[in-house]
Amino acid sequence: MNILVNLSDNYKRWADGKLEGFTDKIDDLLVEINNPLSISTAEKSQINQIIKSKNVVFFDVNKPIPDKKKQIKAYASIFGMGDYELDSKSDTDGLTEIKHNKKTQQDIEYIPYSDKQLNWHTDGYYNSQSNSILSWLLYCVCPSDDGGINKYMDHEIAYILYNKNYQNITKLMIPDSYIIPENKSNGRPEVKNPVFSFVNNRLNMKFSMREKNIIWNEKITEEINNLKNIIESSHDYHLTYKLQAGQGVVTNNVIHMRTAFTNSKNKNRLLYRLRSKIRVSC
Ligand SMILES: [Fe+2]
Helix, strand or coil: CCCCCCCHHHHHHHHHHHHHHCCCCHHHHEEEECCCCCCCHHHHHHHHHHHHHHCEEEEEECCCCCCHHHHHHHHHHHCCCCCECCCCCECCCCCEEECCCCCCHHHHHCHHHCCCCEEEECCCCCCCHHHCCCEEEEEEEECCCEECCEEEECHHHHHHHHHHHCCCHHHHHCCCCEEECCECCCCECCEEECCEEEECCEEEECCECCCCCCEECHHHHHHHHHHHHHHHHCHHHCEEECCCCCEEEEECCCEEEECCEECECCECCEEEEEEECCCCCC
């Protein structure tokens, strides 16, 4: 909810409700899907209810799925996702395998496809406003033995905590809060973005803790540092979970990070990812 255009009572009610309703108990955020080939109406309504209030929902498919990629795409469309981001690593539908790729130097340096820690970010922070990633799905085919734990923080909670501490949210809404320089190798032009914006009246956040390839506007250095502190220090509002094989998560592009991981001889971490330009609001 936009603090700038809503009555303070309405905003306070929404913000208090979000903070009081927070849970880090994964069981309360997880829906078991009994028949992988068909989500029941009750399961779907449970999924809708959780993501509507928390912006994150986990799902668990106990039985083996015959064609995982096809089925995950089918689930995503049931969740309301679509208009997927296509990139050099995705298939023609936008599904990407997230795994440690040792093939080229470029792959090694590109952190999502390495075994390194991935710091707090929202997906697509280098996309333009008109091309924003509003939701994403991860499905775990195989976890690593060691590490590869994700942490999540609802971006609406980060916004609420910032507003509780500071009265200058507009500074993080300026259209040139940061610049992503032009990428000559893939032809991506320079991009300027706000951190917080409202898309169809719902909060959208573009953020990365990375220092590389992102130039923060010098006019808002203090505000960015304050926001980074809030994200890193608000342990009470972090969700920590390592997806197991057959489990997935759908989020409205909340802030998230991943710890480093180690593949073992016969166990290579593999997750599928879909990134959508549609918010899952149900
Ligand atoms: Fe991500």
